[in-house]
Amino acid sequence: MKQFKAFLKIALSLYILLLAGSPIIHAQEITIKGKVSVEGKNKPPVGVITIYEVGEADYYFILDGEKIITSNHHTFVEKDGSYEFNIKKGSSIALKGSGARYYPIKKTESLKTSQTKDFVLKEISDVVLANKVLRKNNPLDQSNAEEKKFDIHKKVKLSGTITDSSNRPLKDAFVQQPLVACEDPWTTSSVVTNNDGKFNFNVQKGSRILFLKTGYQYQSYEISSDTIVNIKLKLENPF
Structure with missing residues (x-):
């Protein structure tokens, strides 16, 4: 019985050592970077432009067994229009700006390698804005007070x-x-x-x-x- 206990102790110690020496496997990441501009102007967009990883959550809750994402893994476009974003290999990204200035760019194709990817945002014209207050409070060419802070x-x-x-x-x-x-x-x-x-x-x-x-x-x-x-x-x- 003592020999059996000694054997178990040695086996457990070896198992712990093996675990300690094993690498932790993370999902492989890739880096997507590039420039975002406004169609027909060759200028960077204004306001807050969010780039988010589709299906990847910073925050979520479970409703009836379904995962509801309330905040995606995301980054932002810099003032000069540049961005750099680390995402999981095979993920898709999307873009959306604040202030109802631009049409959102919906889910891209699955991105499997690090790459440079540029985007062009199309302005939402006054004609299609049902509420003109949105345009008054969010002019196309400048950030509002809230966005500046x-x-x-x-x-x-x-x-x-x-x-x-x-x-x-x-x-x-x-x-x-x-x-x-x-x-x-x-x-x-x-x-x-x-x-x-x-x-x-x-x-x-x-x-x-x-x-x-x-x-x-x-x-x-x-x-x-x-x-x-x-x-x-x-x-x-x-x-």
Whole structure:
């Protein structure tokens, strides 16, 4: 019996050594880089242009067994129109800008090698804009005040709790970055609160953050440093 125990101890030690010496296998990454310009102008786009990896999440939740991505792995286009993005081999990327200035570029082909890939964005003309306020607040040739405060290079930590006016935690409330696109066409980069109304979200410095839930009045704050917030949402007036 003692010999058997000694054998097990030696075998376990060898197994641990083998594990320690084994390389950790990660999905192979490739680098996509290039320039983004505006059709007919040979100029870089203005505003915040998000490039995101389709199907790859920074944040998500599970609904009825389905993975719902609320914030994709992403990067941003620089002011000179350049970008560089590390993605998984075989992934696709997409582009979308803030301010309703340009048509989005939907999912590319599967990208299997590091490469240079340029994009040309087409402007949305006034003719097709149902709401002219969008064009007034987001001129084609300049960034608005909110976009100018948005720092594409620095992130800050945002955390906290969302409750109703009676201090009851609100589950599945959204904490949203309106300027950061994601693959859901109806929303932007966001996280949702847990059963206790709590959330954690790494956001871009200078972001305006929305706190919202259906049936409640939303709140909005600019976040410029690591911040803990306690948000109370009031019910919307039904009348």
